[in-house]
Amino acid sequence: MQYFEGLESIPAGFGPCVVTLGNFDGVHRGHQRVLQTLCARAEELGATSVALTFDPHPAVVHRPEADHSQIMSLEDKAAALEALGVGAVVVVRYTREFSLQSPEEFIRSVFVEGLHARCVVVGPDARFGRGNTGSVETLKTLGEQLGFDVEVVPDFEAPDG
Numbered sequence: 829m830q831y832f833e834g835l836e837s838i839p840a841g842f843g844p845c846v847v848t849l850g851n852f853d854g855v856h857r858g859h860q861r862v863l864q865t866l867c868a869r870a871e872e873l874g875a876t877s878v879a880l881t882f883d884p885h886p887a888v889v890h891r892p893e894a895d896h897s898q899i900m901s902l903e904d905k906a907a908a909l910e911a912l913g914v915g916a917v918v919v920v921r922y923t924r925e926f927s928l929q930s931p932e933e934f935i936r937s938v939f940v941e942g943l944h945a946r947c948v949v950v951g952p953d954a955r956f957g958r959g960n961t962g963s964v965e966t967l968k969t970l971g972e973q974l975g976f977d978v979e980v981v982p983d984f985e986a987p988d989g
Contacts, residue, residue: 830876830916831906835942838918843944845916846870849880849956852909854899858951860912862981866949867913869979875946876915880938881905882922889922918943931962935970947977954980 832838846869852859863879870877883902887894900908906917920926920938929937934957939945948967956962964980971978 829906829910829914832916832918834921835918835938838942843876844873844946845876845878845943846873846947846949847878847880847939847943847945848949849938849954850951851885852879852881852900852905853885858983862949862951863909863912863914865979865981867915869947869949870915873946877913878916878918878943878945879909879914880918880920880943883919884922886922886927889924889927928958931957931966932970933957934962935967935974939976940974945976947979949979949981952980952983 846866848862848866850859850862863877866879867877869875881902885898902919909917939948948971950964950967952964954964954967957966964978968978
């Protein structure tokens with residue numbers, strides 16, 4: 829698995845890729861479904877599967893006074909993602925300045941210019957951009973405009989019983 833600290837560390841020829849984003853703290857079953865879909869779609873397209881995550885967790889930046897116990901270290905998270913077949917992990921340094929990007933700025937700088945994404949795979953509750961104002965609908969609209977597909981993986985529902 830490839831590991832990149834920051835978008836600036838991604839080589840110029842990197843891509844195409846299929847990307848997802850999240851904190852992946854714990855890599856629970858819902859995350860696993862998204863990651864399995866990510867890897868399957870990347871294989872179909874002959875692309876690299878990429879999990880984009882943040883360090884520190886955005887809550888640390890926005891609510892520094894709160895308890896921010898983590899389930900997994902960054903290293904453990906990367907190992908769990910690799911075990912699920914993810915081809916690359918990109919860790920973006922999360923700062924207040926980074927958080928001020930509009931949803932469109934985020935999509936352009938990260939998915940289009942940084943990663944050359946052919947497809948973005950997310951859960952139905954994906955949020956991004958300033959104030960978490962970007963949604964799945966925003967992503968779909970921008971994907972159409974900027975030339976990438978969006979695949980939404982339904983929420984995980986535990987079997988009855």
